[in-house]
Amino acid sequence: MAANLTPQYLEAHKKLRTAVTPAEKIEIYEELLRLLPKHKATEKMVAQHRSMLAKLKEEMLKPSVSGKHGVGVSYLIEKTGAGQVILVGPPNSGKSSLIKALTGAEPEIGDYPFTTRMPAPYMMKFENIKIQLVDLPPITAEFLESWQIELIKVADAAVIVADASAPETPGLLEILFARLKDKRVEFVSESFLPPAEEAVRVFRKRSFLVAAKTDLDSGGENLEALKFFYEAQLPIVPISAETGDGLEPLRRRIFDLLQVIRVYSKPPGKKVDLNDPHVLRRGANVVDIARSVHKDFAEQLAYAKLWREGGYSGQMITRDQVLQDQDVVELHI
Ligand SMILES: Nc1nc2c(ncn2[C@@H]2O[C@H](COP(=O)(O)OP(=O)(O)OP(=O)(O)O)[C@@H](O)[C@H]2O)c(=O)[nH]1
Ligand SMILES: [Mg+2]
Structure with missing residues (x-):
């Protein structure tokens, strides 16, 4: 074959058969582009792969109710405003309450897990611009849907929301981070330097950790525990949606996160x-x-x-x- 395709390329190409969502296909086409020998005989293939990538990326941003990706309804949320930031966390951690406090909207809030069942966009004002916040159903050991992963991958940044009043929070976060890492999604601080080369592609989301409900953590012990476990990985921003503590600086930090x-x-x-x-x-x-x-x-x-x-x-x-x-x-x- 004049194109001299390597066995690795052909192996990667096989994966296209089982890829379903645009995000999965994007991953594979990016890998194919990396693996494709670059010379005269492959020029056309390179161009085809690139245009396929562009098409897929466009497709990802479009909400689709036709179910043409084979996953039923697509939950992807069209980006508007200065950037899209997704709120990720265990159940009951205060994600929707934070959205309410920052946007004035009325998402469903409840003292039971899985109050939020569907992702939804809200607009947060920051000075003279608007930033899109996406409320996401919680992630647990038992619950992680492929569309949640897709939504995190396409967002411009992520805010992890954790309940600073509950002693079990570090454990729940550990599970959440591990499950997403398994899907090659990682949350990193702004100062994180990615390794020069990697065997597999990792989706890294700039993020920080919101320690919510500080009004219920009177002694501050639970916040200390969160810091002990996670401060080295992510900056920790304490807030209370109830009292409003920390919300104004938080707006600025969300803006900064978008770079x-x-x-x-x-x-x-x-x-x-x-x-x-x-x-x-x-x-x-x-x-x-x-x-x-x-x-x-x-x-x-x-x-x-x-x-x-x-x-x-x-x-x-x-x-x-x-x-x-x-x-x-x-x-x-
Ligand atoms: N005291 C106090 N309670 C809070 C605060 N934030 C949220 N809550 C309460 O915590 C419970 C859960 O809040 P939600 O905002 O629904 O939490 P969530 O993370 O969206 O929950 P799911 O959608 O189930 O994942 C509700 O009873 C809220 O009233 C806070 O800052 N202080
Ligand atoms: Mg919620």
């Missing part, structure tokens, strides 16, 4: 609208904001000026100037 910045585009000679930021990934530069304002602006850009608190007040900047949260940029084309 995005807000940049304002100011039309030359006009005032800037500080209610309408462009949300860009951290590390974005002037070309990125230009492209976000208008698809042709990146090419047509002649020069730009920057306003930044404590630094710039309308100085000219280059196209590759890296921007920061709250920058104001004037684009000249």
Whole structure:
């Protein structure tokens, strides 16, 4: 065969037969791309794999009720706002109560496990933007559905919600983390450095651990236990949905977790609208904001000026100037 496909490639290709969901197929196509020898004879295959990947990724974001992926109803939730953050935790840990406190919505809340049976999106205001929070049914030793795993994989970040008033919480978290690790999903802090190479692909979600219901942990012993077991792995953020303690800093931490910045585009000679930021990934530069304002602006850009608190007040900047949260940029084309 001119393409000289390796046995590893052919082995990986076989897995496509049993793959059901878009996420599973994405995994396999990514592996195939890695394993495909790159030369003239395989160029077309590389292109085909890439376009298949793009299609699958698009498909994942679309909610589908047709059941065409063979898993019945698709529970995937379309992303809106500045980013999608999924709430993950054991039963009764306070996920829905936290969503209520942060968004003002009315998800079902109950003092029994599995109050939440279906995933649902809610919008949280953070200053001048909105962030999508996804409420997820709990994960236990007995209960972990494939659509829960898919939802976690596609989210931009995850917040683990644990009950800081219950002594059994560290044990429940251990089970939850182990079950997801088994499915190659891991929760890591923002400072986590992935290994250079890995035998299998691992889905790593940036996250932190919310220690909820601190109002019920009067001595603070349970919070101490949570810290003892998990602080090395994830930052721990204590809150109470009941009293409101810790909620305002939590909004900021959720925003930070998304690793995005807000940049304002100011039309030359006009005032800037500080209610309408462009949300860009951290590390974005002037070309990125230009492209976000208008698809042709990146090419047509002649020069730009920057306003930044404590630094710039309308100085000219280059196209590759890296921007920061709250920058104001004037684009000249
Ligand atoms: N005192 C106190 N109770 C809380 C707090 N947060 C949640 N609760 C209570 O804990 C119970 C469970 O809350 P939920 O928000 O339904 O928990 P959940 O994690 O969504 O539960 P599932 O959907 O079953 O996984 C309810 O009785 C809540 O009123 C809190 O901060 N303080
Ligand atoms: Mg719930």
